[in-house]
Amino acid sequence: MSIEIDVLNGNAAWPAVKPLFDIVWSPEIMARAPWRHVKWGNADLRVLVETPDDGLVCHVGLYFREVSWNGRRMHIGGIGGVMTHPDHRRRGYASVALDAATRTMRDREDVQFVLLFCEPHNVAFYQSRGWHPFEGEVYVEQPQGRVRFEAMAPFIFHIKRSPRQGVLDLCGLPW
Numbered sequence: 123m124s125i126e127i128d129v130l131n132g133n134a135a136w137p138a139v140k141p142l143f144d145i146v147w148s149p150e151i152m153a154r155a156p157w158r159h160v161k162w163g164n165a166d167l168r169v170l171v172e173t174p175d176d177g178l179v180c181h182v183g184l185y186f187r188e189v190s191w192n193g194r195r196m197h198i199g200g201i202g203g204v205m206t207h208p209d210h211r212r213r214g215y216a217s218v219a220l221d222a223a224t225r226t227m228r229d230r231e232d233v234q235f236v237l238l239f240c241e242p243h244n245v246a247f248y249q250s251r252g253w254h255p256f257e258g259e260v261y262v263e264q265p266q267g268r269v270r271f272e273a274m275a276p277f278i279f280h281i282k283r284s285p286r287q288g289v290l291d292l293c294g295l296p297w
Contacts, residue, residue, distance in 0.1 A: 125179075125215070126172045127222050132165035132183065139168060139181050146205040157273035161264055163295035165203060167226065169219045173210075180206045180215035182223045185297040186230070192288040197232035199281070202239070202297030220251060227281055234283045239274035239296060253277040258288040262296040271296055 152158050165183030172178050185200030201223055206215050227233045237256070240248055256276040261268055268291075278284055 128170045135168040169222045179210040182219040190291040196234045199227040199233045199236040200297040236279040261291040
């Protein structure tokens, strides 16, 4: 498997990523998604996995944020927009992209842990890669104000901390 992995600026890479988003989350899929009404944040960085023959086959968005966990301010990383082109799934691309994303998070001295939101059908995938459920409450900003986020299950990846409970306020949009 010959692949190229790049970590690029989130906004600058968006034009290259949008066609993949449109395939993976087509209007038909989005119409059924339980999180279809959520307003999401924009990725700070993007991990792109490309093959010589097929171009972009996988994407992971990276987010950096100062949050509040049980009233304590800290910096965390976020993972969102994990997707692989439907014709290229089950080849390890998402695992490679997640590894690159978590290595990027580890390289930042201020990141305490990484958070992602997971749909039920992906729980086993993330747990097999070292992610653990966060069983506390998560709050995010939405157009109507601060709300408890329950559209998907939160999962934590250990960098320097592994909180599993408490109140986590993202102090902004979810990813």
